[in-house]
Amino acid sequence: NAGVTQTPKFRILKIGQSMTLQCTQDMNHNYMYWYRQDPGMGLKLIYYSVGAGITDKGEVPNGYNVSRSTTEDFPLRLELAAPSQTSVYFCATVGGYEQYFGPGTRLTVT
Amino acid sequence: DAKTTQPTSMDCAEGRAANLPCNHSTISGNEYVYWYRQIHSQGPQYIIHGLKNNETNEMASLIITEDRKSSTLILPHATLRDTAVYYCIVRSYGGSQGNLIFGKGTKLSVKP
Numbered sequence: 001n002a003g004v005t006q007t008p009k010f011r012i013l014k015i016g017q018s019m020t021l022q023c024t025q026d027m028n029h030n031y032m033y034w035y036r037q038d039p040g041m042g043l044k045l046i047y048y049s050v051g052a053g054i055t056d057k058g059e060v061p062n063g064y065n066v067s068r069s070t071t072e073d074f075p076l077r078l079e080l081a082a083p084s085q086t087s088v089y090f091c092a093t094v095g096g097y098e099q100y101f102g103p104g105t106r107l108t109v110t
Numbered sequence: 111d112a113k114t115t116q117p118t119s120m121d122c123a124e125g126r127a128a129n130l131p132c133n134h135s136t137i138s139g140n141e142y143v144y145w146y147r148q149i150h151s152q153g154p155q156y157i158i159h160g161l162k163n164n165e166t167n168e169m170a171s172l173i174i175t176e177d178r179k180s181s182t183l184i185l186p187h188a189t190l191r192d193t194a195v196y197y198c199i200v201r202s203y204g205g206s207q208g209n210l211i212f213g214k215g216t217k218l219s220v221k222p
Contacts, residue, residue: 004153035212040214041214042197042211042212042213042214042215043154043210043212044212045211088151090153090154092153097142097144097156097159098156099146099154099156099210100156101153101154101155102153103152103153104151104152104153106151
């Protein structure tokens, strides 16, 4: 039982490039979330999903897209990377009262 | 969800109890108090939660005042591995689950 896994762990992008951050969970949870965390700050919600085929915007969705074709996977897409998207990205699920977080992807856009 | 106020940082000696306060004066009746922590650059980790009664688990104790406007997380015997940022979060349970609103938290430094 791996919980929540994220790939890659690190990535450097040039301005204007695109990439997909992968998130997979093996806990069969319906709810999944993407957060970003800027240095010294708390986490901010980008997008979330309440089940396969259903997604919705969080607090800071601009510049990102998501899809949820299966219960297990919730990829986050950056289409035109900008320096403001330099951050650490965390994927999470919730089961009962507890939210489970992945190890994070550290993204640098230069 | 109600806002919370926490000190920016705290120090604690190894082996002593760490008491982390949190103010949530606008908490409503159906909102729970949650505590998470984040050890350097890792994903946040759930610690404990409560509604109005004091709670204890293998990691910590949560003391909630009778008026529910503040709470204290207690790590009974802090170790160096407890050095982390601790987040106090207030939210209701049910409806759109999750969507925790993280503030800046309290940076706890446990010193030998």
